[in-house]
Amino acid sequence: ASSSISGNRGNGIWLMSSVQATISDSSISDNRRHGIELWSSSQAEIRGSTIVGNGTSEDCKKKDYICNGIELRWESQARIIDSKIINNADWGLAVWLKQCGYDDDFTGKVEFQGNNVIEGNNTSGNKNGMGNPGNHPWNRPDVPDGQVCLP
Numbered sequence: 001a002s003s004s005i006s007g008n009r010g011n012g013i014w015l016m017s018s019v020q021a022t023i024s025d026s027s028i029s030d031n032r033r034h035g036i037e038l039w040s041s042s043q044a045e046i047r048g049s050t051i052v053g054n055g056t057s058e059d060c061k062k063k064d065y066i067c068n069g070i071e072l073r074w075e076s077q078a079r080i081i082d083s084k085i086i087n088n089a090d091w092g093l094a095v096w097l098k099q100c101g102y103d104d105d106f107t108g109k110v111e112f113q114g115n116n117v118i119e120g121n122n123t124s125g126n127k128n129g130m131g132n133p134g135n136h137p138w139n140r141p142d143v144p145d146g147q148v149c150l151p
Contacts, residue, residue, distance in 0.1 A: 002024070002025040002026060003023075003026040003027075004026065004027045004029070005026065005027070005028050005029075005031070006027065006028075006029045006030045006031065007030050007031065008031045008032065009032050010031070010032060010033050011031055011033050011034045011035070011036070011037045012028040012029070012031040012034070012035045012036060012051075012054060013028060013035070013036045013037070013044075014034075014036075014037045014039070015036075015037070015038050015039070015042035015043075015044060015076070016039045016040050016042055017040045017041065017042065018040065018041045018042065018043075019042045019043075020042070020043045020044070021042075021043075021044050021045075022044070022045045022047065023036070023044060023045070023046045023047070023049050024045075024046075024047040024048055024049065025047070025048045025049060026049045026050075027049065027050050027052070028049065028050070028051045028052075028054065029050070029051070029052045029053050029054065030052075030053045030054065030056055031054045031055075031056065032055075032056050032057040032060075032067075033054070033055065033057060033060070033067050034054055034055070034067060034068050034069070034070070034071050035051040035052075035054035035068070035069045035070060035085075035088060036051060036069070036070045036071070036078075037070075037071045037072075037073075038070075038071070038072045038073070038076035038077070038078060038108075039072075039073045039074055039076055040073075040074050040075065040076065041074070041075040041076065041077075041108075042076045042077075043076065043077045043078070044076075044077075044078050044079070045078075045079045045081065046070070046078060046079070046080045046081065046083050047081040047082060047083065048081070048082050048083060049083045049084075050083065050084045050085075050086070051069040051070060051083065051084070051085045051086075051088065051092075052069075052084065052085075052086050052087050052088070053086075053087050053088065054067060054068070054069055054088045054089065055067025055068070055088050055089020055090060055123070055124065056089075060089040060090065060124055061089075061124050061126075062126075063126050066090045066091070066094070066101060066102075066126075067088070067089040067090050067124070068088055068089075068090050068091040068092070068093065068094050068121075069085040069086075069088035069091065069092045069093060069118075069121060070085060070092070070093045070094075071091070071093075071094055071095070071096075072094075072095045072096070072106060072108055072110065073095070073096040073102075073105055073106060074096070074105060074106065074107065074108065075107055075108045076106075076108045077108045077109045077110070077111075078108075078109075078110050078111070079110075079111045079113065080093075080110070080111070080112050080113070080116055081112075081113040081114045081116070082113075082114035082115055082116065083116050083117075084116070084117040084118075085116070085117070085118045085121065086117065086118070086119055086120045086121065087120040087121065087123055088121045088123065089121075089122075089123050089124045089126075090121070090122060090124055090126055090127055090146065091121060091122070091127060091146055091147070091148065091149050092118040092119075092121035092122075092146075092147045092148055093110070093118060093147075093148045093149070093150070094148070094149040094150075095108070095110065095149065095150055095151065097133075097149070097150075097151060099130075099133040099134070099149060100130075100133065100149035101127075101130070101149075106151070110136075110150055112136070112137070118138055118147050118148055119144075119147065121146055121147050122144065122145055122146025122147070126146075127145050127146025128145050128146070129145060130145050130146060130149070131145055132145065132146070132147050132148050132149065133149050133150070134148065134149060134150030134151050135150065135151065136148050136150050
């Protein structure tokens, strides 16, 4: 259902273990670290939602401190449908892989459906020069660095 999750001291939403969640018609914004973080074998469907302006902590300006719109680790999975991921401090969407600035620690899956907007991320500038690695629609020369990092 519609929710607004904003201004948390850490992540907006953090799912672990085998938790499953549907986030629909919601706003996840202005959280100090990540907007949404998925670990272990958690699964999330993110539908018609906006993940915006996360990574408000001063630490997020540091090169070795990553603050994403959405982050996935281990076997976690996300299905992103008709959503906006905009103006987050580091990656709009990233998984735990070396090419994204982590250890290789992701074997899950990310799926896109509908019309998703991922733009204006990397407000910290920390992902400059990293491109948008992986097999996805945002891996094009005309897309600014730091939007999406996937396998």
